[in-house]
Amino acid sequence: MSIYQHFRPEEKEFIDQVLNWKEAVENAYAPKLTDFLDPREQEIARTIIGNQTDVKIDFFGGTDGTERKRAFLYPEYHQLAADDFEICLYELDYPKKFITIEHPQVLGSLMSLGLKRGKFGDILVFRDRIQFFVTKDVAEYISLQLESVGRAKVSLIQQPIAHAIQLQEQWQEIVVTSTSLRLDTVISAVHNLSRQKSQMFIQQGLVKVNWMIIENTAFECRESDVISVRGYGRLKIISLDGKTKKERWRITAGKVK
Incomplete structure (x- = not known):
């Protein structure tokens, strides 16, 4: 079973990078510190490294609640310290x-x-x-x-x-229905916009999914995706709750207040 099938095709390059980091720690038996990663990259790295005993991984962004964090991969003998994250x-x-x-x-x-x-x-x-x-x-x-x-x-x-300044984002949970899981229809449903306007935002490069600009209006959204639309803030797909009797997707989402 290929590890790539658990992720989107556009994430392959980063997956290969994580595999190279893991291999370097295993071969050199020495730690590896990355640059700052966005939350999706952190999730991918955490999933790939998993709970292995030979290579461990931790994340730190400077303070509690930070979004972007550095990853520190290390062999089990290493005693982790805050200074390791530099x-x-x-x-x-x-x-x-x-x-x-x-x-x-x-x-x-x-x-x-x-x-x-x-x-x-x-x-x-x-x-x-x-x-x-x-x-x-x-x-x-x-x-x-x-x-x-x-x-x-x-x-x-x-x-x-x-x-460091301590900031806490507050999320408002909402439930909406959408005709499909296409990016344009999800944005329209959550932000109460016309589909034409959502498509325009996407085509103009104003929309990111998991911190990557997506210009494909038919891009299929998944559970846990974080979607940001310039001028409208961020939303997270908390869960996909099946379909209604009218064959519309029921979506539980969180919007930053």
Whole structure:
């Protein structure tokens, strides 16, 4: 039985990467630290490594409740410690009285530095405070290169991990029905949009499923999928509860409040 049949075809490349990490730990009998992974990548890695005794895996993103986390694969002899994850926390210092900075601006400025998305963890925004996590190997480079966000001049203050802003997302559970599990029909059902509008969002690259841009309107949704539509927030398919008498799918979903 092939391991790939449990996942979507587009996830094959990442599956191969996880298998290579596992093999490297087994052969070298030494730990392997990854960049930040999104929750779907974490789920795939956890599933592949499983509960093996020879290779173990743990995840940490800097604080409780973070979405993006680094994976640490290690042989059973290794005693895991928080320092193993090599994460740094920065806070933006900027003229708060005169300027408002938002999450997309921070991410855009970080990505403009020429680094991969995996080098950055969660961006934490609470009122006028903004923090973000980075991998230790690029922390000094970022502190030297990041001089502005949007039109604001900024400087970075390194903070102890323990001083990270604590955020908790609240999810509202809803039950909807949909004519099919196609991405466009699910979005229409959950957000009460016309199918034409949902298709437009998808075709314009404004929709992500499990943190990947999906431009195929007929993409089939599954249980546990996280779907984000720019401007409408995120939803998670909690469960598929069978069909109604009218042959419509009954879907239990969670929407971020």
